Amino acid sequence: MDDDHGPNRRRNRRGQGALLREDILAAATELIERDGHSGDVTLRRIAREAAITAPSIYAHFADLDDILDTVLNGYFDDLRAAILAASEAEDTQARSLLAGCRAYARFAMERPGRYRALFHRMRPGSEASGGSETSDAPNPPEAPVAPPPLPRLPSRMDVFQTLIDAIARTQAAGQAAGTDPFQDALAVWAAMHGAVLLRMTAPVFEWPELDTFIDTLVIRTAQVTQVG
Structure with a gap:
């Protein structure tokens, strides 16, 4: 049976947001150290390691x-x-x-x-662009094209x-x-x-x-x- 539904599965904790966030980070750390790199770490593996459901991760982190x-x-x-x-x-x-x-x-x-x-x-973090990449507003026609942001x-x-x-x-x-x-x-x-x-x-x-x-x-x- 899949680990996500095993008999020893703990219920997601409520009212312990900070603790659950630390559990998620600890699970990711354990997987990185076990694998020797971060390339095979997934949200599903993190959730399984932390003994939580994958959707509960999104209350604390935007994505992997x-x-x-x-x-x-x-x-x-x-x-x-x-x-x-x-x-x-x-x-x-x-x-x-x-x-x-x-x-x-x-x-x-x-x-x-x-x-x-x-x-x-x-690699550059997503914050490197200062949010400009996600804006739907076009540049004014007379505005010069800005150079790409430096990695941050x-x-x-x-x-x-x-x-x-x-x-x-x-x-x-x-x-x-x-x-x-x-x-x-x-x-x-x-x-x-x-x-x-x-x-x-x-x-x-x-x-x-x-x-x-x-x-x-x-x-x-x-x-x-x-x-x-």
Whole structure:
């Protein structure tokens, strides 16, 4: 018999909206971690995992994208918090940069399902258009055509901005030779992302110890000249 009608099925809870919302997010999180990505998560699977009926989800979330974006934005917030906590414990800008990057890599290796899911759905949010795409009113004939909006990925870009800021401070302290924090941050992020994915997909390779490897990678790509 389908799980949706099984004998152990709980009735939908009434008057517990906040709790039910958390149950839905917890169910989606469990499925993402179990699958190792978000691609196979559906509303039906979330409802089954949370032991509720699928229609009851719509009282709390607009659709599947709304649920997954909420969960993944939370993951990015957790990642940023881990980076900041590690960075703030150090006494030089270069050490702070390296500590934050080590925290990034450890987050990825300790939570591989969450980490893969973060980038599986790296796309502009529906709020990027500011609502203009849903308007039925045509532009006046004399109005110029506006360029497409830039992607808006708040939680995701907050993490990247943290890296840009750390590199900028390291350069300003005279501990890194670069002059373009944005470009150097792109290089560091690409290098770290590739490094952790390779470690996940080729675990039998004799990889160096994670923290030491990340330090070496970041020192080279961020052009760090002085750590102490």
